[in-house]
Amino acid sequence: MIELTHFQILSGFLFAIGLYGVLARRNAILVLMSIELMLNAVNINLIGYSIFMNASESHRALGHVIIIFVITVAAAELALAIAIILRLYRNKSSINTDDINIMKW
Amino acid sequence: MTSLVFFYLASVIILGGGLTVILSSNIIYAALGLMASLIGVAGIFILSFAPFLALVQILIYGGAIVIVIIFALMLTKLEDFRTLSDHKHWPIALIASLVTLGTIIAAAFYTPTNLVSRRGVDFDKIAHELFSQWAIPFEVASLVLLIALMGGVIMVRKTNSRDDK
Structure with a gap:
């Protein structure tokens, strides 16, 4: 049978994959995709706890509610991030994260 | 037992898509890998008795977000990253993500939890x-x-x- 550990390990692997992508990739759009992977890892963990925890049903419904909020905020974040990337591309003709250092001290 | 088979199938799709995102040198393949990974997560939601979340996942992630990312790829110049190269410090990123993975798995095994069988x-x-x-x-x-x-x-x-x- 499926157990909570399965969800946690899958979530951990997906989060580690996303973290590697954020740190190692140099294309800003690929960094964005990796952030989406990390958000989905969090969602897997939340749904796992929501269906396995010994809690009242209103508490377990909270897991679903938080997932809905995470998806909403991910959509908003992605729209703004794409706008920033397009603006950067227009101004600097590059979306390589190594070239974007104007806020470096 | 059938649900476990489907869980492993969804896991293979999710992790394979994720590895495509971080390892592929063609960015269109990376976007398609992301789409596969997100639809795999929708499969996990269905296995968790959450059909509404699965629907939302396919609509918003599989539909809207991947399409917006592909639009962004088309609006920037594809020739610039036809051959993607990783950052030269990628072993540090690998170590950091492996340490995070180890921490998450250790936390998953050592956290006392009060569990019951799977129900929606x-x-x-x-x-x-x-x-x-x-x-x-x-x-x-x-x-x-x-x-x-x-x-x-x-x-x-x-x-x-x-x-x-």
């Missing part, structure tokens, strides 16, 4: 919670979406200022 949440209950106790965060989320929409439009619109090229 009533759909009425989710709607009741969302629109009674979490009604104000729900409204704030709509404001967040509106502000993100306006900010995106303002940020990419052509202006006559000097810094615009």
Whole structure:
């Protein structure tokens, strides 16, 4: 049978994959995709706890509610991030994260 | 037992898509890998008795977000990253992600939890919670979406200022 550990390990692997992508990739759009992977890892963990925890049903419904909020905020974040990337591309003709250092001290 | 088979199938799709995102040298393949990974997560939601979340996942992630990312790829010049190269410090990133993975798995095994067998949440209950106790965060989320929409439009619109090229 499926157990909570399965969800946690899958979530951990997906989060580690996303973290590697954020740190190692140099294309800003690929960094964005990796952030989406990390958000989905969090969602897997939340749904796992929501269906396995010994809690009242209103508490377990909270897991679903938080997932809905995470998806909403991910959509908003992605729209703004794409706008920033397009603006950067227009101004600097590059979306390589190594070239974007104007806020470096 | 059947559910375990489907769980492993979804896991293979999710992790394979994720590895495609971080290892592929063609960015279109990376976008398609992301789409496969997100649809695999929808499969996990169905295995967790959450068909509404699976529907939302396919609609918003599989539909909207991947399409927006592909639009962004088309609006930037594809030739610039036909051959993607990773950062030269990628072993540090690998170590950091492996340490994070180890920490998560150790936490998963050593955290005492009070578990029962797998069961879903009533759909009425989710709607009741969302629109009674979490009604104000729900409204704030709509404001967040509106502000993100306006900010995106303002940020990419052509202006006559000097810094615009």
